[in-house]
Each structure stands twice: as C-alpha cells, then as structure tokens.
Amino acid sequence: MTISPVWSWEGRVTSELLLILDTSTTAGSVALCRGEHLLAEIVVDSLANHSDQLLLHVQQLLTEQQCTLAEVAAFAVIDGPGSFTGLRVGVTAAKGLARACHRPLFGISSLHLLASALPYVTLPVCAFLDARKKEIYAATFSTATGSPCLLDGPCVLPPQQFLAAMPVPALFVGSGAVLYRDLIVERFGPLAIFAPGPLHTPRASSTAPLVLQRFQSGESGDPGLLLPRYIRPSDAEIAQQK
Template structure:
C-alpha cells in the first residue's frame, strides 16, 4: 500500500511517501514562502525521484489542522483534489497529533502547541503507549496562561513540542518548573512522515468529500460577519 502524506499547516511544508511500513522519501522545508506555489512541484519532485506514478497511490494522508488558516486550506484542498481525481481514500490527521508523534517514546504527557496570537495557542494533550500516541485533552485554542494552569494540575512531566518554544518558554517554565521537558530542535518540527506513522497505527480513511479542515476557531471573515449581524433577527 502506497500512501502520500502532505502537511502545510504551518510555515513548514512537507510531503512524504511510504509503502506499507517503509518510508520511501520525505521532503521538508521550513521557511515562510507561498505553499500554494511550491506544494505540487515538491510532490512531483518526490514522486519522480521515487519513480512512482500518481495512479500507483492507494491513499493520501493530510494534516487537517489546526494551524495557519491559509496553510491548512492549501494542504486539505490539494489532498482532497488528488484523492478525488485518483478515486482513493484519504486520512485527515490532527496537525497537533502529527507533532505529538515526535514524542512517542516519552513516558509523561506530550504537549504540542502552535502560537495563535493574542496570547493564545493551538494545543492539545497526548500520551503514548508503546509508540502509539493518543489524545487525552482535545485539541483547542486557549489562552496560554489558562492552559499552563491546567497542566499544573496534572502534576506530571510534560514534554513541550513547538517551533515557538523559545517565544513562550519563560512563562511556561516559571509556572511549571520541574514538570517541564522540551524536545530537541528537530523534535519541534512537524514532519509528514509522522502523519504516516499515525495512519499505520490508528488511522481510519474516509472519502475525499467527507474531509473538512479543523480550524479550531472561526476565520476572520466569519468573525466579522457574525459581529456585523449580531442582534439581527432571522428573516427566514
């Protein structure tokens, strides 16, 4: 079974391809540049290097969010379009669960997070059993200080995985002290190969029509629409 994995939910853009339980190739970049212009050439390059035709793919996996609204949309739209055109199933995996997979051998709690601005983070809490990462606190957007208070109540070690770790480490370490563990720089990076690991361990495929992005919060357009229509009666 050949599976293509795609991630564009942050500044990191990546694609990976596996056959059964063997990773055949992975392409990752980590800089701020338009994913919409670079994703398909990256996929094409990877598949050409591996001498695999699109018609040979059996499924596609994609990081479905949360993350950058534009980034998530690009990745999910590309994955859905390819899966529909090839008539193959798709796996939509939490972007946070993908990052949490980097800590799959940690014995305590695993906390991936992404900066969501205005003092907020996208985050969730996971544990791992023999390399299989499972969710214990649902993915959400939350004020970082409130999240830290929740973690403090756990009274157990927490492995933090995030590209924004340096931005928030002082406030986290100040409150959680000895509970804090953080990954090496490579552990902080989202990797499409980790999407494949999740799929192999516990993924359930769906049709391309069923997959929807997980933004975790309203888009700016939706917020503005709700604000402008607040208090108006439904004429229908």
Template sequence: MICLCIETATARVGIALSNNGRLLAESLLDAPGGQQNRLLMPELQRLLDQNNLTINQIDLFACATGPGSFTGVRTGIAATQGLALAAGKPCSGVSTLAMLAMNLPHAAWPVCPMLDARKNEVYTALYRTTDRTTQLKQDCVIPPADFLQMLSGPTIFVGDGALRYQELIQQTLGDNALFAPPTHHLLRPSSGCQLAEAAFQNGLSVPPEQLLPNYLRLSEAELSRQQKI
C-alpha cells in the same frame, strides 16, 4: 500500501511518502508569505519521480487538517482532495498536534504539542506516546497560562508555541516542564503517514469530499462578518 502525506498547515511545505510503514521520502521546505501553492506540486512531482511512482500508485492520501494557518490548511486539503479524486483513492485527515506529539515516540511522560495561534493563544492538546499515541486532552485554542493550569506532573513540550512561551511554562511548572530537543519542534509529514496508515487499518479513512478542516476558531473574515450582523 503506499501513503502520501501533505502538510501545509504551518509556514512550510511538508511531503512524505511511505510504503507499509517504511519511509520512502520526506521533504520540508520553508514557504514564507504563503507560498505553499507555488511550491507544493513541483516538490511532490520531484519526490514521485525520485521513487519511480505515479499518483495512481498511491493507495492513501493524507494531509494535516489543522489546527494551523487557515490558508495553509485549505491549501493542503484542496490538493489532497484533488489528487485522491483523480486516483479514486481514500483520504485520511491528521491533526497537526498529533503529528507533533509523534516526534517524541515512547516518551516517558505526557507530551504537550503547542503551536503558536497568535492573539496570545496556542493550539494545544496532551498525548501519551509510550506504546501508541493516545490523546489525553482534546485539541483546543487557549491562552497558554490557562492550559498550563490543567497540567500536573512532568510534561514534555514541543512545537513553536512551546518555544515562544517557554519562560511562562518554566515559571508555571518548574522542574515538571521538559522540552523537546531543538530538532524535534517541526511538523514531520512522515508522522502523518504513520497516523494515517493506523487510521486506515482501523477503518477510519474517508472519501475525498469528507476530508474536513479542524480550524478550532473562526477566521478573521468570519469574525468580521459576524460583527456586522
């Protein structure tokens, strides 16, 4: 089974192709200023050409459905839906936090992925990755100090939110605060391929129109509309 995973929920464009769990290609491009739309399709075509593949040969279309940038999440979902509809194939939505946790497979301690959500908050959750990825605390958006109060024992932190609040984490948890190596803090679409294939094998893929975002909170535009009501 050939799987394509797209990640545009952060300030990058990430694309990965895998075949029955074997990574074929992976690309990570910086996309400052919301350039995902401009960069995504040319880079996808380059990877397909590099592997002598066409869109119709993709069996499963996956993408990061959030949490993350509202515009970035929408970009990835729209592209994935369009490609899957054209190919007549199923989709699988993948949590950005689960993808981050997958950067630390077989970790001896729980893994806490953190993405900077701005407004002095983080998108975060808690996973165990010893044998398979198991979620211990659900995705949430929360002030980091509040989430840290829920943790006990050694915990490995990963992601740009963990880096931003590293001092707070260390002050709160002391020696129980562990941090991923510097190269592990980026979202990897190859991890999304692994998660999507596992979901597909468990019957959890969906038709393209049912691929939905996981924003966790309202956008600024939605908040503004609510305040006017």
C-alpha cells in the same frame, strides 16, 4: 429521493505507498512512505510557497522514487489546526489528488503530528502550536504505547490558561512551546521538559504509522467528508458577528 453512492476505493490496492501532505504551518512538508518506512521527504519553511510549490514537490518525490501517482495506495493531509490559508491549500490539493486517483484520504491533526514524533514517552506530551494573538493551539497526549492517545484538547486559548490546568511533569513540543518556553519554565521549573530542537518542526512522515493503520483497517477515507479543522473562527467570521 436520490441516494448518493457510498464512497469506495477503485479496485484492489495491494501496495502500501502513502503520500502525506502538511501545509498547516510555515514548516510545510510532503512525505512519500511505503508503509511506515520513509522513502523521501521534502520540508520547506515558507507559508507563501505552499500554494505554488506543493504539487511540484509531490511530482518531485514521485519522480525521484520512480513511482507514479497511480501507485499511491492512500493519501493523508494535516487538516488543522494551523494557518487558515495553509490548511485550505493542503486540504484542497489532497482532496483533488485522492479524487483523481480514487484513493482514500485521511485527515490528521497538526497537534497529533507533533506528538507522533515522540513515541513511547512515559510523560504526558503537550503539543503547542503558536496560534498568534497571544494564544496557542494545544492538546495533551499519552504516547506510552507508541501511538498518540488524546488526553486533553484540542483547544485554542492563552498559554497561561492551558498551563494552569496541565498535569506535571510533562514534555512540551511545537512552535508554541518554543515561543512560550520562559512562561512554561516559570510555571513548572525543572519539571518542564522540552523535546529536542528538530522535533519542534512538524514532519509529515511522523504520521505514517497512523495513516497505515487507518488504511489497513478499511476506513473509508472519503475525500468529500474531509474539511479543515480551524478550531477558532477566522477574522472575517468574527467581524461578521459584530
């Protein structure tokens, strides 16, 4: 029997340079951070451009900051839920970069990403992403201590069903919160609070504190173990089941 070697990082990494990719929605982003400090970030609003531009954006950030790929200490990628195509593009690219550099790769939930932009909120934070088909990807977090702590979810279901079981008052964030704002207000009235407009667009840099924490903890970050988190089956899989 052949036993595969345990994944380990190459050499001793002393820098805290982090490269974080998000292609889970149309609002994709690439962030270069040193620890929790954002050095530069590129945000695009076109799902079609992710596959063509992602690695170009990575190179652009590194060049502008006078860094090299070899200096990156750890990689992270938003691994779902979200666009099936976008997730495949981002996860595949991130795994390739991490393997080439022999560096750890950490997967972060797209819903966690949204909640990360709202630290120290005393209310529950409800992250909603439009899942199409009149459904949402949803999860509820507590961010009272700074870092999001999952309370409920993630799941995919009609917004009415999730709202019926939700705690109130709550703070809503994400494309699903924007799309179903009227439904949320109808359900909760003035108890429904919405994040400021810019925070509904996910930014890869929001997860830098979590990525740094996982890197410093010595988590293996084996790229071979990372898979997209789709939550629901694709249309092709549904068709095969019929």
